[in-house]
Amino acid sequence: MYKIRVILDNDNDEDVFKDFEVSKNINLTKFHEYIKKEFNLQGSEMASFYSVDENWDTLIEYSLVPFDDNSVSMEKLSLHEILNNNESSILYVYDFMNMWTFFIELLSETSKNKNESHFSLIFSKGDIPKIPPKKKFTHDDKDIFSNDFNIL
Numbered sequence: 001m002y003k004i005r006v007i008l009d010n011d012n013d014e015d016v017f018k019d020f021e022v023s024k025n026i027n028l029t030k031f032h033e034y035i036k037k038e039f040n041l042q043g044s045e046m047a048s049f050y051s052v053d054e055n056w057d058t059l060i061e062y063s064l065v066p067f068d069d070n071s072v073s074m075e076k077l078s079l080h081e082i083l084n085n086n087e088s089s090i091l092y093v094y095d096f097m098n099m100w101t102f103f104i105e106l107l108s109e110t111s112k113n114k115n116e117s118h119f120s121l122i123f124s125k126g127d128i129p130k131i132p133p134k135k136k137f138t139h140d141d142k143d144i145f146s147n148d149f150n151i152l
Contacts, residue, residue: 009101011133016126023118028074045095098132
């Protein structure tokens with residue numbers, strides 16, 4: 001069993017997060033459905049989990065529907081295959097038009113044996129906003145319209 005914290009990437013001062021006890025063998029698709037339910041995310045929008053580095057930069061995408069060779073289907077993986085003692089953080093994005101973004105951290109692992117689909121809320125703080133938090137996209141100082149090929 002895992003104890004996991006799911007934190008909304010929020011643009012206001014209120015912290016919004018939930019702690020869960022979840023079977024580490026749960027299928028990623030089921031984990032996605034539980035997160036949607038607990039955060040009251042409506043609809044059937046696309047979503048992905050991402051493995052991340054120490055700066056939360058994304059590495060590998062685990063999507064509901066893989067569109068290319070660079071992503072892996074959620075259906076084929078269990079939570080412990082992407083979140084474990086070696087990789088204790090992942091990212092979850094729901095609804096790519098609105099970019100509901102969540103940081104997921106492994107808090108602890110217990111030796112409790114529960115069924116494979118066990119999922120329970122153990123703590124909650126804050127309320128999810130009615131509209132998605134605004135994202136502040138930036139780019140580096142490169143001129144995105146530069147002409148690297150010296151074509152006139």
